[in-house]
Amino acid sequence: GLVLEINGKLREAVVVEKEKGRATFEAIVRGGVDPALLEKGKGNSYTLRVYPIPAKGYKRVIVAYEEELLLGDNSYIYHLPLHFKEEVKDFLVAMEVVQQKIPPKLRKGEEGMSFSKWQNTFRTEFRRANYMPNKSMVIELPMKIAEEKLMVSSDYFYFYRNMPLMKRKRKAPKKITLLCDTSLSMIDRDIEKEIALLESYFSTLPKVELQLVLFSNRVHFKKKFILKKEEWSAVKERLKSAVYDGGTCYEDVFLSQDTCLI
CATH class of the missing domain: 3.40.50.410 (von Willebrand factor, type A domain)
Incomplete structure (x- = not known):
């Protein structure tokens, strides 16, 4: 998802066809209104266009995404790739792991990061000024494989159950x-x-x-x-x-x- 701050308020974007999105973006620019356009490229790459950015000013934009976590040895693995080539004036990473019973572990990243528990959630925050975020972060989310997991929201639910792996010898071809x-x-x-x-x-x-x-x-x-x-x-x-x-x-x-x- 894409969110742009307009007049101090965060406004969510609307998903449209790529060509329609480009045409609308150009039309809004000509109308003197500040738009933002997020386009999906090849693979897992995205292009964000924001116009205009005022001199000595900034634009606040939020880009949100969902992904399926990889399952390792009794743990889910979350990978946050950070390969910035320039310093970030105010860098902040905040993570929340909801309905997690076992504390998450930092497999790779900043050593100062640690998770603290609040109700049924584990949280961590890492903030630095004038920071070069050029290290990927890898978080391990341990879980009891034998347990079922259910998460319910207002408009969807997520159910997980580990199925036993059944192996059988393949019949040899003649x-x-x-x-x-x-x-x-x-x-x-x-x-x-x-x-x-x-x-x-x-x-x-x-x-x-x-x-x-x-x-x-x-x-x-x-x-x-x-x-x-x-x-x-x-x-x-x-x-x-x-x-x-x-x-x-x-x-x-x-x-x-x-x-x-x-």
């Missing part, structure tokens, strides 16, 4: 199709490392039928092998002697019903 791209773009591949990986995998399988396909802009080689010691040697030699040329075309390549390795 037929495998190995697709090898021999286009010019693959000429620098580490074929020895790939062969070592394949050999390690095939050693775990019982008798298996392998169909080897070498292709680039068309299929150059296709043959079936029964993976025994002498047959595997022939497969390795064919992979090592492949000629890399042309582009990549997948037409008529993915026609096999076997397990495919690419």
Whole structure:
């Protein structure tokens, strides 16, 4: 979310289509009113436009976001990346962890930060003047994995329950199709490392039928092998002697019903 201070009051922004947002921003600028525009770029990057910023003055803007925390070893991990290249005149980080039973831990960041408990919330605050915030902060939120967690708000709820991980051994395939791209773009591949990986995998399988396909802009080689010691040697030699040329075309390549390795 985006909030801009106008005449001493914080005003929340409205979400619109990107092109409409740009057109509205320009129209407001021409009308002599101070707007702000937040645009999402590629990946997790955003661009904020604020106009105008008065001489020797400032504009107060709040950019808020939500993210799903990563689950580590019995803990959620919150990462706050701070990579400023210039000093901040008044730097403040305030954190609140709601409905947390176990105290949060600072895994990385300012050593002076510590959390204090207030009712069902843990809080911390870090404030500095003329500070260079160039260190990321990583907060660990320990939890009892066996417990269920429920958070309720006025318009939504969040329920968490850790499900036991069920493992089962995958049934070994009887037929495998190995697709090898021999286009010019693959000429620098580490074929020895790939062969070592394949050999390690095939050693775990019982008798298996392998169909080897070498292709680039068309299929150059296709043959079936029964993976025994002498047959595997022939497969390795064919992979090592492949000629890399042309582009990549997948037409008529993915026609096999076997397990495919690419």
